[in-house]
Amino acid sequence: MERESLATAAGNPEQARAWDASGRGAGCAFLRREPLARRRSAVVVDAGATGLRAAQCEVVRRRVRLRDVLRHRWSASPADESGAALPLCRIARAPLQGDFAGDAVTLLLSPPTVQFHALSVPDAVLQQPPDRLHDALRLEVSREARVEPGDIEVRHWLLPSGHRQRMNVMAISIPAALVRGWVDSLAEQAVCLRGVLPLPCAHVRAVCTRFAPAARELWGLLDLGAARSTFTAVIGATPCYVRNLSAATQAWRQRLASALDVDAERAGDLLFQYGLSEAHAQREAEYELRRVLADLLRDPLNDMVRDLERCFAYLLQSYGELEAGRIFVAGGGALVPGVCEFIELLTGMRTEPIARGDERGDLAFDVTTAGAVGGALLEVDCP
Amino acid sequence: MIRPAVNVPSVSLVPAACCRARARDQHARAWALAVLAASLILAGLFATRVTSRQAVGELASRLAYAETGRSAIQQQLALARRDQQTLSARMLVLAGLVRDQHWARRLAALLAAAPDEIVLTGLRLEPVGDAAPAEKPAAASAPATTAARETLRPAAAPRPVQLVRVSGQAGSNEVLQRFVSALRESGAWAAVSMQQLTVVEGAAAGWLTFELECRPREIDP
Numbered sequence: 001m002e003r004e005s006l007a008t009a010a011g012n013p014e015q016a017r018a019w020d021a022s023g024r025g026a027g028c029a030f031l032r033r034e035p036l037a038r039r040r041s042a043v044v045v046d047a048g049a050t051g052l053r054a055a056q057c058e059v060v061r062r063r064v065r066l067r068d069v070l071r072h073r074w075s076a077s078p079a080d081e082s083g084a085a086l087p088l089c090r091i092a093r094a095p096l097q098g099d100f101a102g103d104a105v106t107l108l109l110s111p112p113t114v115q116f117h118a119l120s121v122p123d124a125v126l127q128q129p130p131d132r133l134h135d136a137l138r139l140e141v142s143r144e145a146r147v148e149p150g151d152i153e154v155r156h157w158l159l160p161s162g163h164r165q166r167m168n169v170m171a172i173s174i175p176a177a178l179v180r181g182w183v184d185s186l187a188e189q190a191v192c193l194r195g196v197l198p199l200p201c202a203h204v205r206a207v208c209t210r211f212a213p214a215a216r217e218l219w220g221l222l223d224l225g226a227a228r229s230t231f232t233a234v235i236g237a238t239p240c241y242v243r244n245l246s247a248a249t250q251a252w253r254q255r256l257a258s259a260l261d262v263d264a265e266r267a268g269d270l271l272f273q274y275g276l277s278e279a280h281a282q283r284e285a286e287y288e289l290r291r292v293l294a295d296l297l298r299d300p301l302n303d304m305v306r307d308l309e310r311c312f313a314y315l316l317q318s319y320g321e322l323e324a325g326r327i328f329v330a331g332g333g334a335l336v337p338g339v340c341e342f343i344e345l346l347t348g349m350r351t352e353p354i355a356r357g358d359e360r361g362d363l364a365f366d367v368t369t370a371g372a373v374g375g376a377l378l379e380v381d382c383p
Numbered sequence: 384m385i386r387p388a389v390n391v392p393s394v395s396l397v398p399a400a401c402c403r404a405r406a407r408d409q410h411a412r413a414w415a416l417a418v419l420a421a422s423l424i425l426a427g428l429f430a431t432r433v434t435s436r437q438a439v440g441e442l443a444s445r446l447a448y449a450e451t452g453r454s455a456i457q458q459q460l461a462l463a464r465r466d467q468q469t470l471s472a473r474m475l476v477l478a479g480l481v482r483d484q485h486w487a488r489r490l491a492a493l494l495a496a497a498p499d500e501i502v503l504t505g506l507r508l509e510p511v512g513d514a515a516p517a518e519k520p521a522a523a524s525a526p527a528t529t530a531a532r533e534t535l536r537p538a539a540a541p542r543p544v545q546l547v548r549v550s551g552q553a554g555s556n557e558v559l560q561r562f563v564s565a566l567r568e569s570g571a572w573a574a575v576s577m578q579q580l581t582v583v584e585g586a587a588a589g590w591l592t593f594e595l596e597c598r599p600r601e602i603d604p
Contacts (some may be wrong), residue, residue, distance in 0.1 A: 155394035195395035205391045378393040
């Protein structure tokens with residue numbers, strides 16, 4: 001197959017057939033054995049800095065419905081930067097709560113636990129059998145991450161064509177020992193770790209339930225979390241650029257707490273109650289408070305928007321013929337009133353939170369549970 | 384199903400060895416379930432077969448017992464039929480004896496009714512019309528059919544109806560009349576009629592030769 005046709009496969013029926021045939025994309029088809037039956041439901045857990053979100057989707061009469069959603073807030077942040085301290089006990093209890101059913105969970109992980117690597121792979125390598133291509137990518141990623149090839153798990157997908165620096169593969173990696181430890185720990189608690197998915201892909205899947213992007217449409221996805229933020233540039237439905245941002249709601253809360261001389265919890269309440277938008281103010285005092293909060297957070301917000309603009313500028317430089325369309329915001333930071341309007345005002349791009357009402361009665365999620373629901377949809381999409 | 388227009392990459396970072404182990408466990412579990420289900424089905428079939436075989440054996444033994452009972456009952460029926468035939472034959476013989484004694488009494492009464500001046504020279508029995516021939520105990524060897532059994536009944540058997548012809552000589556006409564009157568009054572005969580009456584030639588005066596026909600009551604009750 002020619003390189004051009006491989007690279008453009010992400011948005012065309014051939015790629016779709018490849019993903020349908022392999023279930024997990026061309027990169028790891030050889031790793032799986034065909035299951036006995038198509039998966040009918042999936043429990044996906046998104047363990048973030050502030051809490052745990054779990055969702056279960058199931059296929060009922062050829063339709064996907066959301067079986068249950070769980071939101072649990074940590075009393076103290078349990079996860080460190082590497083993700084090694086995932087609250088596995090609480091994750092193992094997730095399928096036992098509410099209306100959940102099953103004994104297998106899928107974890108959602110975001111950077112830096114999962115590393116994203118945009119690679120330029122020669123045509124000759126792309127034409128190799130999948131296992132050889134996988135070995136080559138593992139070698140390339142291990143060299144870039146400065147680890148032994150056997151110490152990491154690597155998966156990949158093809159990037160859309162047109163990258164001027166000839167980046168044609170997006171590889172993701174994670175320490176293999178870390179995942180094996182999770183598998184063993186969960187197995188001790190009678191829970192099967194069925195999969196480990198990158199959170200940006202789950203967010204993209206959630207967005208695709210309410211927005212059908214064109215194959216060559218460029219849009220952004222900002223996961224505004226408590227401890228860190230991640231920006232994902234997406235062409236069509238393929239994440240093609242992932243970058244960590246410095247913006248984080250915990251930092252904003254600390255900034256407000258020190259400026260207003262209140263504790264962090266009170267600052268958080270003010271932030272999430274009044275936010276940044278002056279347009280929503282009902283009274284003069286409220287207007288003043290929102291303006292003060294916006295002034296106090298103006299610098300970090302401007303930094304965040306500048307990072308976003310740099311990312312889009314890089315993407316537009318790499319894919320010259322594309323045009324940035326819109327930005328979706330996920331994570332707890334999207335609950336801050338006015339943050340989407342602020343981004344939209346400065347970037348000029350339509351910005352809206354990832355949320356889907358239940359007007360159709362089958363799937364509903366908000367900015368915090370979008371990742372878990374999207375991951376569950378990804379799981380039931382693939383056998 | 385809500386599917387995106389283009390496929391979202393979905394890659395799992397679980398190590399291949401874990402995936403293989405999980406798949407192996409799933410297959411092993413599926414095989415174990417299949418083997419368990421097959422074992423249960425086979426056990427059920429075996430139990431059903433054993434139970435049905437026991438039931439068939441029990442039914443066969445009951446059938447054999449019923450057959451034995453039927454044979455015994457048939458033997459008893461045959462014996463009873465044979466006894467019935469024997470009793471019927473004996474009854475016929477007894478009935479014949481009863482008839483013989485009846486005729487003997489009747490003839491003895493006839494002789495007793497004759498006065499001294501009457502000499503009886505002959506007594507002859509003649510069957511009347513199409514009356515059945517004299518009965519024989521042949522029914523004893525007849526087949527035990529319903530019709531034969533009907534013929535074996537004494538009441539239904541054809542009685543031997545015979546006329547009694549009495550011939551003799553009388554000393555006078557009055558004596559002869561007295562003899563006829565005695566016969567008629569004896570009640571044993573339905574009718575007593577004179578068939579022949581001649582005068583004896585060469586004998587003393589008044590001697591008559593006569594022949595009477597006595598019709599028993601079986602003819603004219």
